[in-house]
Each structure stands twice: as structure tokens, then as C-alpha cells.
Amino acid sequence: MKLDEFFVTGEPLVYGGMVSIVLVTSAVIFLLTYFKRWGWLWREWLTTVDHKKIGIMYILSALAMLFRGGMDALMMRIQLAFPNMNFLNAQHYDEIFTTHGTIMIIFMAMPFLIGLMNIIVPLQIGARDFAFPFVNALSFWSFFFGAMLFNISFVIGGSPDAGWTSYTPLSGAAMSPGPGQNFYLMGLQLSGIGTLATGINLMVTILKMRAPGMKLFKMPIFTWSTLVTCFIIIFAFPILTVALALLTIDRIFGSQFFTVTGEGMPMMWANLFWMWGHPEVYIVILPAFGIFSEVIATFARKRLFGYHAMVWSMILIAGLSFLVWVHHFFTMGAGAFVNSVFSVSTMLIAVPTGVKIFNWLATLYKSKIEFTTPMMWSLAFIPSFVLGGVTGVMLGMAAADYQFHNSYFLIAHFHYVLIAGTVFACFAGLEYWYPKMFGHKLNERIGKLAFWFFVIGFHVTFFPQYFVGLDGMPRRVFYIIPEWMPLNVISTVGAFGMGVGFAIFVFNIYYSYRNSEREKTGDSWDGRTLEWATPTPVPFYNFATVPHADKYDAFLDMKEKGETTFEEEKLEPIHMPSNTGQPIIMMAIAAFASFALIFEWITLAVIGLVGVLIMMGIRSFDYDEGYHVEVDEIKRIEREARGL
Amino acid sequence: MSAHELKSGPLEYRTQEGRMSILGFWIFLAAEVVLFSTLFATYAVLYGRTADAPVPGELFEPGIVLVMTFLLLTSSFTCGIAIHHMRRGSVKGLMTWLIITLILGLGFLGFEIYEFVHYSHEGATLQSSAFWSAFYTLAGTHGVHVTLGIGWAVLLLIQLAKRGLTTVTSRKVFIISLYWHFLDVIWIFIFTSVYLIGMVV
Structure with missing residues (x-):
């Protein structure tokens, strides 16, 4: 392989990306060396098994990914603002919407929420760490290296370009040769292992390590949402593991699962993908519900209304989440009966979700609301999310879906649930628990400014997309026709509003670090x-x-x-686990093996795999039992x- | 993280760490059930899609598969005896029966490799059709699990020889026994739904 095949060439934007990667990396290396912080970084962070530090690393990575995914989004919005734009070409546009979707779901939403769970769940149940602190560190590093692997694709080897759903046969070896699609497969596979391990870890933690007296139905609601989410993770992620593995074997070893030769079934990919993919959207929304419930109860100064109903509705949603996957491809032609069944099960989800909405409203009813920033996010969530939910029911009607399918109506719908649900919750949760993590609050005034920019920008971006979708604009096109221009211009303006909101939010972190009053009580x-x-x-x-x-x-x-x-x-x-460098080393080797497999360098991949097995062996012989903190x-x- | 150790009951359940690890492993097995279910579903969907390759009825033979089944089922039984010896506190009995289990497992693997090589000589390879892709992936994933289990058990045997029975080593052995029985259950499903059905249909 020649060097110009290894690196992506010919795109000014990509060259810009390369330069900024080199600059940022050198700056980080310089700063760490100049301030003699390498030892500190290794001892305090890279080898830590402390759930709070791991959570912070999750959230920092997720914010970085939000930046990356957001840049992708802005580039798409520039290209779509006017007819006949030549900002991005077709290929580059395909790559960007693919990485945008994948990064936002897999490397932003999930890690952000898992980061919050990491920090908060053990604290909420009175535990001193996770059930398996070593595994927790392993999970984080598997996510981190998976994310890095996926992100590097745009400068090395080329980005995947078959959409975040990666439908076959398009994503198969025949139609998408080269490493791009392999980056998608291996990046997700590597981080998926970590997600599954976290699911098991948190479930055992919650089931076995609660403070004495805390029955399951006495647990805080965020912990409940985490437990239900873990259940979904455990039963959904193995499906993704298999789907990714089958496609990898197809692409690299020539099997025929999803090919059109050899009697493969390309449509099976859509089924496998969404059998994981639909539960996945509940993996990112249920913890969000948990966060909003905590925030609303705290700032309404009332006990959460209908606690039991809240818990049972989450359990119901989790169960139903496995029974609706076909609604993602009603138009694939499964037949009227199958479509009807999945249409009904889809609409059923609105029932427990509605219960939750009314419970939040009832919690707020006749309460003295304190308008803090986390509360503002929560209050903005309720009506915005309802808009997303109601259009979801519209999409769930199979007959009507033939009109909405693949249009911007759908884009608007899922951004309304994912941003108004998950992203608002991430911001609310981060600001709410920020003092617990860093010992000072985020500035409220700047926080509210970021809130208004982001929320107004969000509605300005996505509300017009419902209408441009009904006007017939399909998703994943890189040119618009003049009729769609006005609404698209509005959308683009809104997107930059969201960008400004995010920038202010990040600035607030710096500003508050310098200026905020330090917490004294711990009960902020x-x-x-x-x-x-x-x-x-x-x-x-x-x-x-x-x-x-x-x-x-x-x-x-x-x-x-x-x-x-x-x-x-x-x-x-108190008995505590020791820090260890094994997780990061093991996962770095796994990332090396995955990278080799992406380029189909089989010998190197095998060497990497052997390295991972050796690391596991070393772990098996590791009898370090931690240490005791004396009275x-x-x-x-x-x-x-x-x-x- | 509690260090309180119970004074009675099976060794592997006496510490909080032991109990949590065992529960965690049960949950992991649940995830493994989903993983194999997906592979079985894939196999079922792709059943009969053999393209130009031989159909399974031409290749599957009762003899060799019965021998494999016999070896693996017996290994599960000997694994149970090994745990019985562990509960009695006999390291020697445990190690002996664990080694017998592994030899049976190796026998199973040997036959499986022979079988795969034989089929591919007959023109049924991973690449030849969707059906055979699904067959090799399903049976192969089980085979890889058995291989990893053998490697893992060897590491545990070394630790048993070095440390004897402690709360930690007995927990590890107990967990691998769960794993081994699980692989046995999966094989029963492969035997019936892949080989038996493949032979008659």
C-alpha cells in the first residue's frame, strides 16, 4: 500500500483536519512535558479504576465527540443551505452524514450518559465503587480506542460512507471496497465490547452493592433508569456484535451473509441492525428520563410524582423496545400483516411514555419551581420531546410511513427526540452534578445564555425540517432544489445558533473553573x-x-x-482496588489489532489478537487484592x- | 468492597467479590444466549440457501457428530465431578477431573476441525454460499468458545497448582464450570437444530 492510499488526499477540508490534529496533539504533548505532567497523567488518570475519574474521562471524550459530530452537522447545513452549493462533493457529503450519525449515537450520546452513570450511580446507592472496577476501566478504554479508531478514518484510509445504518449490500465488499466501512465495523465492535461490559458491571453494582435498607423500590429514579438501561444493553448489544461480525467476515473473509451472490440476504442486515438499533435509542433515552426526573424533583422541591408508575413505565418501555424494530423499514415490503403488528406495538410505546410526561407535569403542579439552568433544560425538554414523540406516532402508522419514510420529516422527528431528550438531558445532568464532580457550580448566567442559544437554535433548525420533509425533500441528498431553499436557510441559521450555544457552554466550563465560588457543603x-x-x-x-x-x-x-x-x-x-495500567494497555493492543484488520493486514491482526490474549493471561495471574484505607x-x- | 468473609458455605460464595463475580458471570451468560440466538436465527434464515455448493444432507454424517456430542456431554459430566471434588476440598480430585474434562474437550475440537476440513474439501466452504457461511460461523463460534475455555482452564490449573483452593481460585473454577456447561447446552441445540435437521431435510 502506498502512502497516498494510506492517507486521504485531495480534500482541502481534510488537509485542514490533518493540520489541526497535528497541532492539537503537539500542543498537548508540549504542555504535558513543559509542566512535567506525564507522571501525573499516568498515575491519576490513565491507570485509574476510580468510577468518578472514569466518568469524567467519559464525559470529556463525549464533549469532544459532540464537537466533532457538530462540525459534521454544520458542514452538512452549509452544503444544504442553498441550491447548487459546491462546499462538499457527493462523496464527501456521504462520508460526513455517516460519521455524524455514528459519532453522535455511539460515541457521544451513550458515553455521555454512561459517564454520568459512572459518577452518580455508586454515589446514589451508597457504594464505594463499581462491582468490578478493573472492568470499568477496561470498558472506558475500549470505548475510547473504538472512538479514536472511528475518528481517525477521515484522514487515514477514508471515512465510511454508507450511512450510520450501514445497509447492505451498499456496505458490502462489492459496492464499498477499501478500509472505510471496516473502520465503522471495527470501531463499533471495539466500543461495543466496553458497553456490554459496563451494562453487566452496573447491573451487578446496583443489584448487589446498595446501602443497607435500600430496597429496589427505594432506589433513586436515575439509578432505576440505569438498571433498566443495563437490561436493554445486555440483551441488545450481542445482536450488534453478531451483525458487525457477520458483515466483517463478509467483507474481509468473503462469506455470503449479506451479498447478492451466493444467495445471501441483504435485508437480513436491516433486521439485525434494528433489532439492536431500536433498543439502542431507548438506551440513550431512558437514562435521560432518569436525569430529568431527578432534576425536576429537586427543583420543584417535591417528591417525584408517581414513582412506581415511573419505574414500571420504564420497564414497559424496555420490554416494548425489543418488539418494534420493523418500523424502521415498513417500506421494505414485509407485508400488510407484519407491518400492522409492528405499527401497533410502536404506537403502544406512546402509552408508558405519556405516563411519564404526565408524572413530570404532576410533579411540577403547584410546586415552587426554582429556575436553575438544569431545571430550564428539563422544562424545555417536556414540550420539545412531546413534539418529537407525537411525530413518532405519525411515523409509526405504517400506511402513512410510506409517505414520510426517508424524508426530512423523519430527520426532524428523531432529532426532536434525540436532542430534546438525550442532549438536553446530558447538559442538564452535567450542570446538575457538576458541583459534585468538580467542587464548583457552572456559572448560571452564562449557562442560561448557552441554554437559550441552544434551545432556540434547535427549534429553528429542526422545526422547518418537518415541513421541508412533507414538501418531499429526501434525507441523504447533497443538493437541494430552489423550492426547498427558504426552509433550509432557516435550518442552517438555527444550526449555527446551536453551535454558538455549545461554544458558550464550553466557555462556561473554563469561566467557572476560574471564577465560580468553591463548594463547601457538598449539598449544592x-x-x-x-x-x-x-x-x-x-x-x-x-x-x-x-x-x-x-x-x-x-x-x-x-x-x-x-x-x-x-x-x-x-x-x-475501607478496602479499595489498586490502580492498574492493564486496561489501557490491553485495549491499546486491541485497537492495534482492529486497525490491522481494517486494512486487512491479517498477520498483524493475528499478532495483535495474540497480544490481547497474553494481556488476559497476565490479568488472570494478577492476584492484587487492593489495599485498605486505615481509620x-x-x-x-x-x-x-x-x-x- | 466489603472484606467480611463468611465462615461456612461453598468457598466461592464466601466473599462479596465471589458472589458478585458469579452473578456477573450469569448475566454475561445471558448476553451469550442472545449472541448465540442471533447466530441460530441467522442460520435459520439462511437455511437452504446453498447456491452451487453441496446441500447439508450430502455432507452431514451421523457417526462423527454423535462422537462429538458424546465427547462434549461427557466432558460436562466430568466437569461436574471436578466441582464436586472442589466442594469436598480436594485439589487433587479437582485437577484430575478438570484435566479429563479438557482432554475430552480437545477431542471434540479435533473432530470438529477434521469435520470442517472434510466439508471444505467437498466444496462447502465459508465462501461458497450463504448457508455454509452461517453454518461455519455458528459452529465455529461455538468451537472458538471451546478453544478459549480450554486455554482459560489451563491457566486456572496452573493457579490451582500454585495456590491451592482459596476463595479466589475456587470462584474462578466455579465460573469456568458454568461456562463449560453453557457450551454444552449450546452444543445440544447445534446438534439438534443444525445436524439432525440438516440430515433429514
Whole structure:
């Protein structure tokens, strides 16, 4: 392979990307060397097994991915603003909508939420870490390297260009030769392993490590949403694993699963993909529901209305999520009966979702709402999400779907649920729990400015797309006709509004780091659940003494009784896991093997695979049992943190 | 992270870590069930799509598959005996029966490799048709699982020889026994729904 085949050449935008990658990397290396921070980076972050630090790394990566996916989106909006634009050519446009979709779902939404779960769930249930801290680090690095692998494709080898759904036969070896599609397959495969491991890890954590007295139906609602999400992950992700593996074997080893020669079945890909893909959208929306429930209850200063109904509706949604996948391809021609069945099951989902909407409204009813930034995101979520949900029911009607299918109406629908649901929740959750992570709040004024830019920009972007879709504009076209121009111009303006909102949000992180008042109590918002019971910043062992949590809203109860998580007479040595470099090394080797497989360098891939197996063997012989934090040490840390 | 250790009950369940690892592995097995279900569904969908390659009825033979089934089912039984010895506290019994289990597993693998080579000589390869792609992937995934299980068990045998029975080693052995029985269950489904049906239809 020649060098000019290895690197992508001939695109000024891609050259710009290369230059910025080189510049940013050199700047990071220079800064780390100049401030002598390499050892710190390795000891404190790269080898950590602390769920809070891993969560922060997840969220930082997700923000970076939001930036990347957002840049893709802006480039698409520029190309679509006017008829006959030549900003992107057809090939480049195909690549960009593919990476935009894949990155936003797999490498932005999921890691952002998993990051929040990482930090908050153990704190909410009174645990000192995950059930398997080592596996947690492994999960993070598998996601991280998977994301890097996918992202590097646009400068090395070429981006995938068959859409985020990667339908066969288009994505097969015959019609998409070269490494591009392999980047998609291996990037998702590598990070998918981590997601599955996180699902198992969190499920065991929640089932086995709750504070004494905390029954399942006493758990905070965000923890419940995490548990239900884990259930979906465990039953959905293996399907993706298999689908990706089959397509990989097709492309690299010449099998015939999805080919049109050899009697393969290209339509089977659509089925397998959406049997994972539909549950996947609930993987990214249920935790969002959990976040909104926490935020709304906190700032309405009321107990969450209909807690049991909230939990059961999530369980119902999780079950139904596996029974609706055909609605993504009604037009593929499964027949009237099959389409009717899936049409009905699709519309059924609106029922438990509606229950949740009404419960949030009832929580707000007659409450004294505090308009903090996280609350603003939550309040904006309810009507926006309803718009997305109602158009979802429209799309769910199989007969009507023949009109809406593949149009901008669909684009508008799923952006309304994914942005108004998931992205708003990510921002709400980050701002809500920010003081717990970093010891200071984000500035409220700047936060609200970012909120207004983003929310108004969001509606300006996507509301017109419903109409341009009904006017017949199909998705995935790179030229528009003059009739569609006015609405598309509005859309593009809105997209830049969202971009400005995001920029302000990121600036706020820097601004607040410099200027915000430091937290002293650890209970920044007068919270109700156990994560607020710890001092801020949270000691690495979380709870000096684990509280007894037999009431719903356990921390509220503790505050009434005057209890804390530092009861000196009950202190015992705390057992903690040791840091280890094995996860990052193992996953770096796995990424090397995947990279070799992407370019079909089989020998190198085998060498990498053997390397991964050796790392697993080393892990098997590793009998490090962690260490104990002694009582005196705990006393010293707690007194300092609590200012006693 | 609690270090409180129970004084009675099976060794592998005495620590919180042991109990959590075992539960985690059960959940992992649930995910494995989904993984194999997807492969079985794929196989079912692609059944009969042999294109120009031989049909399964021409190649599948009862003899060799019965031997493989016998080897793997027996290995599951010997694995059970191994765990029985572990519960009795006999490292020697455990290791002996675990080694017998692995030898039976190796026998199974040997026959499977022979079978694959034989079929591909007859013109049924991974590339020859959708049906054969699905067959090799389904049976092959099971075979890879068995291979990994053998490698994993060898590592555990070394650890048993070095450390004897502790809460940690017995937990590891118990978990691999779950894994081994699981592979046996999967094989029963492959035997019936792939080989038996393939021979008669």
C-alpha cells in the first residue's frame, strides 16, 4: 500500500483536519512535558479504576465527540443551505452524514450518559465503587480506542460512507471496497465490547452493592433508569456484535451473509441492525428520563410524582423496545400483516411514555419551581420531546410511513427526540452534578445564555425540517432544489445558533473553573438523594460510613435526622482496588489489532489478537487484592473535607 | 468492597467479590444466549440457501457428530465431578477431573476441525454460499468458545497448582464450570437444530 492510499488526499477540508490534529496533539504533548505532567497523567488518570475519574474521562471524550459530530452537522447545513452549493462533493457529503450519525449515537450520546452513570450511580446507592472496577476501566478504554479508531478514518484510509445504518449490500465488499466501512465495523465492535461490559458491571453494582435498607423500590429514579438501561444493553448489544461480525467476515473473509451472490440476504442486515438499533435509542433515552426526573424533583422541591408508575413505565418501555424494530423499514415490503403488528406495538410505546410526561407535569403542579439552568433544560425538554414523540406516532402508522419514510420529516422527528431528550438531558445532568464532580457550580448566567442559544437554535433548525420533509425533500441528498431553499436557510441559521450555544457552554466550563465560588457543603442544590450526602470533592472512597437508607429520598431523611456519612464511632478500614495500567494497555493492543484488520493486514491482526490474549493471561495471574484505607487516614480526609 | 468473609458455605460464595463475580458471570451468560440466538436465527434464515455448493444432507454424517456430542456431554459430566471434588476440598480430585474434562474437550475440537476440513474439501466452504457461511460461523463460534475455555482452564490449573483452593481460585473454577456447561447446552441445540435437521431435510 502506498502512502497516498494510506492517507486521504485531495480534500482541502481534510488537509485542514490533518493540520489541526497535528497541532492539537503537539500542543498537548508540549504542555504535558513543559509542566512535567506525564507522571501525573499516568498515575491519576490513565491507570485509574476510580468510577468518578472514569466518568469524567467519559464525559470529556463525549464533549469532544459532540464537537466533532457538530462540525459534521454544520458542514452538512452549509452544503444544504442553498441550491447548487459546491462546499462538499457527493462523496464527501456521504462520508460526513455517516460519521455524524455514528459519532453522535455511539460515541457521544451513550458515553455521555454512561459517564454520568459512572459518577452518580455508586454515589446514589451508597457504594464505594463499581462491582468490578478493573472492568470499568477496561470498558472506558475500549470505548475510547473504538472512538479514536472511528475518528481517525477521515484522514487515514477514508471515512465510511454508507450511512450510520450501514445497509447492505451498499456496505458490502462489492459496492464499498477499501478500509472505510471496516473502520465503522471495527470501531463499533471495539466500543461495543466496553458497553456490554459496563451494562453487566452496573447491573451487578446496583443489584448487589446498595446501602443497607435500600430496597429496589427505594432506589433513586436515575439509578432505576440505569438498571433498566443495563437490561436493554445486555440483551441488545450481542445482536450488534453478531451483525458487525457477520458483515466483517463478509467483507474481509468473503462469506455470503449479506451479498447478492451466493444467495445471501441483504435485508437480513436491516433486521439485525434494528433489532439492536431500536433498543439502542431507548438506551440513550431512558437514562435521560432518569436525569430529568431527578432534576425536576429537586427543583420543584417535591417528591417525584408517581414513582412506581415511573419505574414500571420504564420497564414497559424496555420490554416494548425489543418488539418494534420493523418500523424502521415498513417500506421494505414485509407485508400488510407484519407491518400492522409492528405499527401497533410502536404506537403502544406512546402509552408508558405519556405516563411519564404526565408524572413530570404532576410533579411540577403547584410546586415552587426554582429556575436553575438544569431545571430550564428539563422544562424545555417536556414540550420539545412531546413534539418529537407525537411525530413518532405519525411515523409509526405504517400506511402513512410510506409517505414520510426517508424524508426530512423523519430527520426532524428523531432529532426532536434525540436532542430534546438525550442532549438536553446530558447538559442538564452535567450542570446538575457538576458541583459534585468538580467542587464548583457552572456559572448560571452564562449557562442560561448557552441554554437559550441552544434551545432556540434547535427549534429553528429542526422545526422547518418537518415541513421541508412533507414538501418531499429526501434525507441523504447533497443538493437541494430552489423550492426547498427558504426552509433550509432557516435550518442552517438555527444550526449555527446551536453551535454558538455549545461554544458558550464550553466557555462556561473554563469561566467557572476560574471564577465560580468553591463548594463547601457538598449539598449544592439542597438535594434529596445520597450523592449529595458526601462532601465535595468526593473522597476517593465515597462514603466514610455507609448510611442506612430505608426511605425514598434517603438524603432528605438523613438531613431531617441530622445524620451524615461520617459517623466517627462506626468507622472501619475501607478496602479499595489498586490502580492498574492493564486496561489501557490491553485495549491499546486491541485497537492495534482492529486497525490491522481494517486494512486487512491479517498477520498483524493475528499478532495483535495474540497480544490481547497474553494481556488476559497476565490479568488472570494478577492476584492484587487492593489495599485498605486505615481509620486515621479516613478521619484526616473527612475532617479536612468537612472543615471540622 | 466489603472484606467480611463468611465462615461456612461453598468457598466461592464466601466473599462479596465471589458472589458478585458469579452473578456477573450469569448475566454475561445471558448476553451469550442472545449472541448465540442471533447466530441460530441467522442460520435459520439462511437455511437452504446453498447456491452451487453441496446441500447439508450430502455432507452431514451421523457417526462423527454423535462422537462429538458424546465427547462434549461427557466432558460436562466430568466437569461436574471436578466441582464436586472442589466442594469436598480436594485439589487433587479437582485437577484430575478438570484435566479429563479438557482432554475430552480437545477431542471434540479435533473432530470438529477434521469435520470442517472434510466439508471444505467437498466444496462447502465459508465462501461458497450463504448457508455454509452461517453454518461455519455458528459452529465455529461455538468451537472458538471451546478453544478459549480450554486455554482459560489451563491457566486456572496452573493457579490451582500454585495456590491451592482459596476463595479466589475456587470462584474462578466455579465460573469456568458454568461456562463449560453453557457450551454444552449450546452444543445440544447445534446438534439438534443444525445436524439432525440438516440430515433429514
